[in-house]
Amino acid sequence: MWIAKIKGFDKDNIYGAKAIKNKISIHYYPISHYFENNKYFFIAVGIVEGSEKNVQAFFKDLKRDNNPSKNNRWVVNLETEGNFFVCITAHQKSIELSRYVHLFYNPKFIHIDPAIINVNGEEEWNVASSQRRDIEKLIDIGEKKYHLKLLGLKETKMKNIGILTLLPMLTEKQKKAYLLAVENDYYDYPRKIELKKLSRLMKISLSTYQAHLRKAERQLLPFIARKYF
Numbered sequence: 001m002w003i004a005k006i007k008g009f010d011k012d013n014i015y016g017a018k019a020i021k022n023k024i025s026i027h028y029y030p031i032s033h034y035f036e037n038n039k040y041f042f043i044a045v046g047i048v049e050g051s052e053k054n055v056q057a058f059f060k061d062l063k064r065d066n067n068p069s070k071n072n073r074w075v076v077n078l079e080t081e082g083n084f085f086v087c088i089t090a091h092q093k094s095i096e097l098s099r100y101v102h103l104f105y106n107p108k109f110i111h112i113d114p115a116i117i118n119v120n121g122e123e124e125w126n127v128a129s130s131q132r133r134d135i136e137k138l139i140d141i142g143e144k145k146y147h148l149k150l151l152g153l154k155e156t157k158m159k160n161i162g163i164l165t166l167l168p169m170l171t172e173k174q175k176k177a178y179l180l181a182v183e184n185d186y187y188d189y190p191r192k193i194e195l196k197k198l199s200r201l202m203k204i205s206l207s208t209y210q211a212h213l214r215k216a217e218r219q220l221l222p223f224i225a226r227k228y229f
Contacts, residue, residue: 001128001158003112004135008148009122014065014073014089015044016121022058024050027114033105040096041076041088042105046114048083051183052176055083062087073101082172100141108134113162128158170216177202177212178220 010016015026028046035041048055059080066075072095076088096102104125112126123146129135135153142148170178180202185192199209 001110001130002132002135002153002155003126003128003158004139004153005151006125006127006139006142006148007122007151008125008142008146010146011121012072013117013121013123014062014075016117016123018058018061018065019117019119020121022050022054022061023119024048024054024058025119026117028117029111029114030105032107033102035093038093040091040093040102042090042101043086043088045086046084048085049179050119051179052172059085068092083175100145103138103141106134106138109138110158110161112158112160170219171212173212174216174219177209178216181213 015028019026026046026048028044031043031045033040033042048058050058059078062075062085063078068074068090073089073091076090077086078088079086091101106129108129108131110128112128116124118124127135127138132153132155139148139150139153177198180198181187181193184198184201186195186198195210195213196206198213199206202209204212
């Protein structure tokens with residue numbers, strides 16, 4: 001397989017602009033696309049990372065972007081559960097022909113792990129194909145349309161693939177406790193904050209906060225070990 005690691009920025013990306021605005025990051029899979037009534041439709045599933053307040057603000061912002069007459073790309077349907085979402089967006093045919101978004105949904109590509117949209121709107125992709133020319137076509141269009149940068153391209157055997165549903169299922173309180181620790185640099189060395197202060201930020205007792213965090217870590221750490229080691 002030919003595997004490419006690419007990075008880019010699309011100022012018109014419906015997700016990227018809102019990631020910047022709402023200070024969140026997104027891990028998502030471009031599932032599929034189809035053409036109907038002179039429009040292109042794109043289906044993606046993803047997980048949003050950020051504070052609960054920012055995640056909900058992102059979803060509200062996304063739902064408002066549903067007017068085809070005002071936007072080049074708009075939301076047709078959005079379903080959410082916690083920080084997980086399934087979203088269908090659309091392009092008019094004329095817009096799609098100039099943007100080539102469907103190339104990123106090429107069924108010949110294997111998305112090795114979820115694409116990432118960072119809080120600065122930059123996107124990162126790891127894609128594989130049995131044919132180098134398919135990757136090269138994607139890169140060529142991406143450089144012209146999305147300020148894409150090729151970070152690496154090599155022919156190698158695939159060793160693993162990341163799927164969103166393989167992520168551990170955390171309760172909302174476990175998720176909140178863990179994200180609060182990450183956002184406040186608890187895992188830095190030396191630590192920038194203590195558990196006692198984190199529990200106050202979450203407005204729960206120290207023992208309760210510790211329980212939520214430990215349960216989250218107990219599920220996440222084995223997952224990380226299996227994925228990366």
